Amino acid sequence: MNVIFCAVFIAAAVLAAADPEAFLPALIDGAEQAAAACVSLFCIYALWMGLSRVAQDAGINDGAARALRPACFKIFATRNKQAAAAAAANLTCNMLGLGGAATPYGIAAMRAFERENNDFACGLLFVLNASSVQLIPSTVIALRASCGSAAAADIFLPALICTAACTFTAVAIYLAMYRLCHLSSRRCS
Amino acid sequence: MSLVIPALFIIIFTVAAAKKVNVFSSFCAGAGDGLKFTLSVLPVIAAVFMMCAIAQASGIADAATAALAPAMRALGIPEELAKLAIIKPFSGSGSLSLLTETVKEYGADSYISRCACTLYASSETVFYVYALYFAGGNKKGRALPLAAVAFSSALAAVLACLLCRVM
Numbered sequence: 359m360n361v362i363f364c365a366v367f368i369a370a371a372v373l374a375a376a377d378p379e380a381f382l383p384a385l386i387d388g389a390e391q392a393a394a395a396c397v398s399l400f401c402i403y404a405l406w407m408g409l410s411r412v413a414q415d416a417g418i419n420d421g422a423a424r425a426l427r428p429a430c431f432k433i434f435a436t437r438n439k440q441a442a443a444a445a446a447a448n449l450t451c452n453m454l455g456l457g458g459a460a461t462p463y464g465i466a467a468m469r470a471f472e473r474e475n476n477d478f479a480c481g482l483l484f485v486l487n488a489s490s491v492q493l494i495p496s497t498v499i500a501l502r503a504s505c506g507s508a509a510a511a512d513i514f515l516p517a518l519i520c521t522a523a524c525t526f527t528a529v530a531i532y533l534a535m536y537r538l539c540h541l542s543s544r545r546c547s
Numbered sequence: 548m549s550l551v552i553p554a555l556f557i558i559i560f561t562v563a564a565a566k567k568v569n570v571f572s573s574f575c576a577g578a579g580d581g582l583k584f585t586l587s588v589l590p591v592i593a594a595v596f597m598m599c600a601i602a603q604a605s606g607i608a609d610a611a612t613a614a615l616a617p618a619m620r621a622l623g624i625p626e627e628l629a630k631l632a633i634i635k636p637f638s639g640s641g642s643l644s645l646l647t648e649t650v651k652e653y654g655a656d657s658y659i660s661r662c663a664c665t666l667y668a669s670s671e672t673v674f675y676v677y678a679l680y681f682a683g684g685n686k687k688g689r690a691l692p693l694a695a696v697a698f699s700s701a702l703a704a705v706l707a708c709l710l711c712r713v714m
Contacts (some may be wrong), residue, residue, distance in 0.1 A: 366598050370605035380604055388600030391640075392593035395675075396585050403581030409559060411577025412570050416563035461679065465584060468680050480681075481692035488676040488696040495668030501647060502664060507655030513664045516710040521669035523706055528699035535691055 399461075406462045410447075426450065434471070434479035441470030445483060452487065460487070478536060482529070489521075489528040591682040595674050599637040608633055622705050623712075625659055631666060632704040636673040636697075643667075658711060665707040670700050 374381040426446035427439070436442055444467035451460035464487055471479040495517045503510035563570050602608050612630045619629040627649050635642040646667050650660040673696055681689055 363594070363598055366602050366607065369607055370601040373605040373607065373610075381601070384600045384604030385597045387604075388597035389593045391600065392589065392596040395592055395596070396589045399588075400581060400585040403585060404578040407581040407584075408574035408577035409556070411580070412563050412568065412573045413559045415568045415573045416559065416566050462581070462584075464680065481689075484677065484680045484692045485695055487680065488671050488673045488692075489699050495664075497643070498646075498664045498668045501650060502655045502660075505650045505655040505660075510655070513661060513668065516661070516665045516707070517668035520665050520703055520706045520710055524669055524699040524703045527702055528695045531698055532692055532695040535695060539691065 402459075403462055406459050410462065434476070434482060436471065436474065436476055436479055438470050438474055441467050441474070441476075441479070444470060445479075448483070449486065481532060481536065485528050485532045486525065489525045588679055588682040591678045592675070595678040599674060602637060603634070603641065608637070619704070623708050624704055625662070625708075627653075627659055628662055628666060628704060628708070631663055632670075632700070635667065635670050636700060639672040639675065642672075661711045662708050665711055666704055669703045669707065673697070673700060 371381070426449075427442045430442040430446045430449075431437070434442065434445055444463045448460050448463040448467055451463060464483060467483055468480060471483065495513065498513055498517065499510050502513060560570060563573070608630075612626075612633050615633070616626050616629055619626070619632075624632070631642055631645050631649070634645060646663055649663045653659045673693075677689075677693060
């Protein structure tokens, strides 16, 4: 990430020689978008973390995630109960298309994995979230319907196949590369 | 689908109240954790968003599109989609407006907009997710998952076109 960050900034600064006036506003605009994103992020968080704390204090979380937890112990190679439960909740919410609800659980699982130094699980959880497991592409269907599509929802099948194939590939590549790196040396970072 | 969330509230609040949990103070404690977390990711997201904004404003994104267009064409990806495929990992709102333009211009049922929709639905704003999930930790070993996701996003573009041609 450090390399990408430096490369983009230096290249952009070089290109900005043609139009130096646009450089600063673009940066400020980026920061403004970040602030706006964080405000909406907090709104989602206040709701879902508030609710999940209530559920946790009532002892509901333990029950709900118990079913998926054995699988998560295995997938993420972890022994941490809380981490596995959070990861299970993250994956479930993602698949149901509740993206906002998935994020807090994902971060909680991430922190727990970091605490037990489980780099493998951190990477895998990121790969699963960044390659987007989504069963119903609601945004796209709504957009097609509003633009007068004859059958707005017929995008469902190709989108499902495509997203499933990509998630599968991403996980497969990650697993293969992780193994390769850790077999040969620990230099791959 | 939209009934799930109200139902969740009813179940959780009733069970919690029945177990004599102080629902209000639990909720506030949770929301407080949310605030702490948001503040901790804000700097990272600010840096990443600045990078994305500068990549678009300086024309790096356009240059990359132009450079990759011949390769994309060879794989059967129209130029309009090349742009979407490149912007999607950087900016959610940017790619959504691009998608809306494409669908309006070519018509919702055309080959190009079907491809664009499939591509949009099957990829994520990778850099945002990256910032969010890896914020705080400055350990090594983050390049590997990023590379795996980058490859699968490229695959999504090719696959989206193939699937739309067949289906």
